Amino acid sequence: MPKDKIDVDYYHKVVDxxxxxxxxxxxxxxxxxxxxxxxxxxxxxxxxxxxxxxxxGRVCDRPCEPACRRGRVEEExxxxxxxxxxxxxxxxxxxxxxxxxxxxxxGKRVALVGAGPASxxxxxxxxxxxxxxxxxxxxxxxxxxxxxAVPMFRLPPExxxxxxxxxxxxxVEIQYNTPVSSLKQLLSDGYDAVFVGxxxxxxxxxxxxxxxxxxxxxxxxxxxxxxxxxxxxxxINSRVLVIGGGNTAMDCxxxxxRIGGNQVKVVxxxxxxQMLASPWEKDDSQEERIEFxxxxxxxxxxxxxxxxxxxxxxxxxxxxDKDMKWDPVPSGEDDVLIECDDVILAIGQSxxxxxxxxxxxxxxxxxxxxxxxSTTHQSSNPKVFFGGDAAFGPKNIIxxxxxxxxxxxxxxxxxxxxxxxxxxxxxxxLVSQKMGIHQWSYSNDYSDDQRFKVPHVEVDDRIDKxxxxxxxxxxxxxxxxxxxxxxxxxxxxxxxxxxxxxxxACVDICPLSCLTIAKDEPIEQLKLILSAPVLNPEQxxxxxxxxxxxxxxxxxxxxxxxxxxxxxxxxxTGAWDMQKFTLKLPKAGxx
Numbered sequence: 001m002p003k004d005k006i007d008v009d010y011y012h013k014v015v016d017x018x019x020x021x022x023x024x025x026x027x028x029x030x031x032x033x034x035x036x037x038x039x040x041x042x043x044x045x046x047x048x049x050x051x052x053x054x055x056x057g058r059v060c061d062r063p064c065e066p067a068c069r070r071g072r073v074e075e076e077x078x079x080x081x082x083x084x085x086x087x088x089x090x091x092x093x094x095x096x097x098x099x100x101x102x103x104x105x106x107g108k109r110v111a112l113v114g115a116g117p118a119s120x121x122x123x124x125x126x127x128x129x130x131x132x133x134x135x136x137x138x139x140x141x142x143x144x145x146x147x148x149a150v151p152m153f154r155l156p157p158e159x160x161x162x163x164x165x166x167x168x169x170x171x172v173e174i175q176y177n178t179p180v181s182s183l184k185q186l187l188s189d190g191y192d193a194v195f196v197g198x199x200x201x202x203x204x205x206x207x208x209x210x211x212x213x214x215x216x217x218x219x220x221x222x223x224x225x226x227x228x229x230x231x232x233x234x235x236i237n238s239r240v241l242v243i244g245g246g247n248t249a250m251d252c253x254x255x256x257x258r259i260g261g262n263q264v265k266v267v268x269x270x271x272x273x274q275m276l277a278s279p280w281e282k283d284d285s286q287e288e289r290i291e292f293x294x295x296x297x298x299x300x301x302x303x304x305x306x307x308x309x310x311x312x313x314x315x316x317x318x319x320x321d322k323d324m325k326w327d328p329v330p331s332g333e334d335d336v337l338i339e340c341d342d343v344i345l346a347i348g349q350s351x352x353x354x355x356x357x358x359x360x361x362x363x364x365x366x367x368x369x370x371x372x373x374s375t376t377h378q379s380s381n382p383k384v385f386f387g388g389d390a391a392f393g394p395k396n397i398i399x400x401x402x403x404x405x406x407x408x409x410x411x412x413x414x415x416x417x418x419x420x421x422x423x424x425x426x427x428x429x430l431v432s433q434k435m436g437i438h439q440w441s442y443s444n445d446y447s448d449d450q451r452f453k454v455p456h457v458e459v460d461d462r463i464d465k466x467x468x469x470x471x472x473x474x475x476x477x478x479x480x481x482x483x484x485x486x487x488x489x490x491x492x493x494x495x496x497x498x499x500x501x502x503x504x505a506c507v508d509i510c511p512l513s514c515l516t517i518a519k520d521e522p523i524e525q526l527k528l529i530l531s532a533p534v535l536n537p538e539q540x541x542x543x544x545x546x547x548x549x550x551x552x553x554x555x556x557x558x559x560x561x562x563x564x565x566x567x568x569x570x571x572x573t574g575a576w577d578m579q580k581f582t583l584k585l586p587k588a589g590x591x
Contacts, residue, residue, distance in 0.1 A: 008428045010540045011581045014558050015490045017080060020067035022402035024585055025049045027064055027080055028490040032442060034086055035483040037476075042087035044097050049585060050084075051121050051167070051401050052146075054159045057085025058471065059150050061247075061278060061396040069487050069562055076451035078485045082471075086479040088159075099128045101171035106130030108415045111191040113180050113355075116144020117397045118388030119197035120167045121404025125588045126411060127170035135172060136186075138179035139230070142168065144199050145389075146397060148226035149248070151255050152467045183384070184357045193383050193411045196353075196370075197404070200389035204348040206243070210301030214343070217308040218301065221252045221346035228255055228466070237341030240264045241311060243298055244346030245275035250282065252344045253290045258466045265291045267298070267311075267338065269319040269328060284470065287459055295319075296336060297328055301343070310339035349394050360384075369393065376420045377407040385411055405587065412588040424586030430579040433491055440578050442491060444565045447484040454478075487563050490581045495554055497544045499575035502552070506567035506576055507531065514560035515567065520546055520553045532560055 013019045017027040026045060033042035046053035060081050068077030108131050112119040115137035123133045141147055142164050146155065168174060180186060186194055203222035205211070211218065221244065227233040240261040242253040245268035253264050266285065268275050272294050275282065286292065296313035303309070313336045321327040351369065356362055361381040363371045370379050372386045379386055387403030389395060410420040433440040455472040462468050474482060507515045513532040523543060527534045534541075539559035546553060568576040 008426045008583070011428060011430070011492055012426075012583055013540055014492060014561075015581065015583075016067040016069055017064040017078075017489065018583065020063045021050075022063065022399045023049045023405065024402075024583060025064075025084075026490065026583060028486055028488050029582070030087060031078070031080070031083055031483050031486040032488065034083055035443070035480060035486075037090075037480075039087050039090035040092045040094060040097070043091040043094060046084055046087055047094075047098075049401075049405075050398060051124055051404075052117065052163045052397070053084050054088030054163055055146060055155060056398060056401075057081060057083075057088050058155050058159070059146070060084070060398050063398070069489050070485055073562060074450065078487075079451055079454070079474075079482050082454050082474060083479065083483060085473050086483075089473050090476070090479075098166050099124065099170060101169075102128055102130035104130060105132050108132065108192045109134070109190060110411060110415075111136065111186050111189075111194045113183075113186075113194065113196045114138075114144055114198040114390070115142035115164075115174060116197050116199050116388060116400060117146060118199075118390070118400040118404040118407070119144075119195060120164060121401045122195050122197070122387070122408045122411065123170065123172045124167045125405060125408035127167075127172050129412065129589045131412075131415075133170075133172045134191075135174040136178050136180050137174055137176050140176045142174060142176075144197075145201070148229045149222055149251070151225070151251050152229070153254070153258070153462065153465070153470050154251070156467075156469050180355045182357065183355050183362075184360050187360065187383065191383075192415050193385065195407055195411065196384065196386045196390050197388045197400070198351070198353075198390045199400075200349045200351045200394045202350045202352045203248075203345065204350060206298060206345050206347060208298055208300055210303050213303040213306075214301035214308040217341065218343045218345065221248050221344050222349055224344055225251060225255060228259065234259060236260045238262045239340040240342050240344065241338060241340040242266045242344045242346055243311070244268060244348075245270055245277060246346060246348075247277050247281050248349070249346035250277045250285050252346050253285055254288055255466070256342075256344065257288050257290060258464055261342075263291075265293055265338065265340075267293045267296050267313065269297045269316055270294065274320065284456075287456075288463060289459070293338070295331070296338075299335060302337060308341075310337055311343060312337050349389075351390055351393065353390075373421075375406065375423065376410040377403060378410055378414070378420055382414065405585075408588040409586065424590045426586065427584035429582040429584065430492065430494060431582070432494075433578045433580055437574065440491075440565060440568075442488055442580075443484075444488060444491075444563070444578075445484075446564065447481075449481055449485055451485070452478050452482045489563050491563055491565070491578050492581050493556070493561060493563065493565070493567060494577045494579045495542065495544055495556070496575050496577070497547055497554065499573045500544075500547050500554065501573055501575075502547055502549050503572065505570045505572065509566045509570045511564065511566065512560040512562060514557045516555045517547070517552050518555055520551060526553075526555055530555060530557060532557065535559060 030042040071077040203220035300312040315331040363380040388400035536559040542556040544554040
């Protein structure tokens, strides 16, 4: 037997992009489908796990891409996120393949607080099982932060509407303009379970001298973006200062640029490299002629003779210590006054639960967050579940979707009288890709192309257009070329020890030196004598059963492998095979 137990997680972790995705989207599978121009199937493979391929293909934070193995052999990973959009843009009518409303209700009622991605995912999973779903939404449109916090030039409303409607059309009732004012009342209305997916809708304010006097010129980022999205705000003054370094700050500065801000500056206490905004968001902002100023900490809103004139900043030497904890150190230089007409604060966001009474059995921690089980999403009140930003604080859309799937499993288990802690297991398939002795059913030709840039609308053509989508997406030619960069990491190298004749052909041909035939030793000893040093001890290590001839073992460092298939092509006995791994994720209702 292998020294390391080979299970679902072993093979799942080898597909690094899928492992890194909170919803575990099968990335190589849908990219292969795109490369075959099977866009509709690629879309549905996406939708099974992430529910919103068109939305996330535009605005996902892309945790999959830093994990991509392509980044280990060249500078840039595969454009996984933008290929997701390709599937959405080029798909045919998918209505026949979407989940269908239940033929009849099962008698259980579930209320969802907020119509954001977490709640919509819960509805997507539970409505087909016959649950009567009611969503309470404070706005007059569904989508939550996807709609009010992401500007239209990044995420067009029609994309939102299509994918949200696919969920609402499952027989889900949604009550718009209906904020929940009392969770106790909701629980007394006969609901068998409540899911709270109200997000983190409160932008943080800045309480420094001059704040009250400057009130009319200071805007809180999230609220300001929502007001622009719902067209309550259509104009801003010329000189705009955005304070903050995250993606909300990027959305604010680019939005301000489009509604009157001719001189827009982003000011942050950290260095440009330390700013939390995604690199591509910073790049797009700079392309739109927005100035970045770093190492400044806001000290005072300056008002003279009743007129707001700007913000005074303290210069910093650093704002984080060596452990990246907040530790601002003044540089000792003179303060800086930056004159402006308007300030937008994008310094963070927080949850708010004014509708949750203290006597309904929901415990909160010292940060005023509900105490929620990280696996089941159940609170201390067994009928109430949380997900998305409302559960664990601000993250991103793909995390909210993942929470929704897990919460839906828990709600279903709870309402069927089962233990919510007993999770349905993950399963897997491994299927050989052999079409001949050394031929495979997929293309394993290595493309040496660098990452292809997604075309954008020219800056001068977009700078004053709030509703014009900036990214044009890949055309088919670029999409196919980018898809060819995928290394097919889900096609695993699987070893059969009895077939090995220890000829060393696989060891010799491996371009990354990830194979070693060695004396059977404890795993820690083996790691010291491998063909290449172990760079990632968290990744799996294959250690075979003893080989027939010498009782040595085949060792493979999964971290180094780029799934080129050369070992299987070179092996004269077929001891190595290329087998496609498929993760079988459980959903609510699965046994």
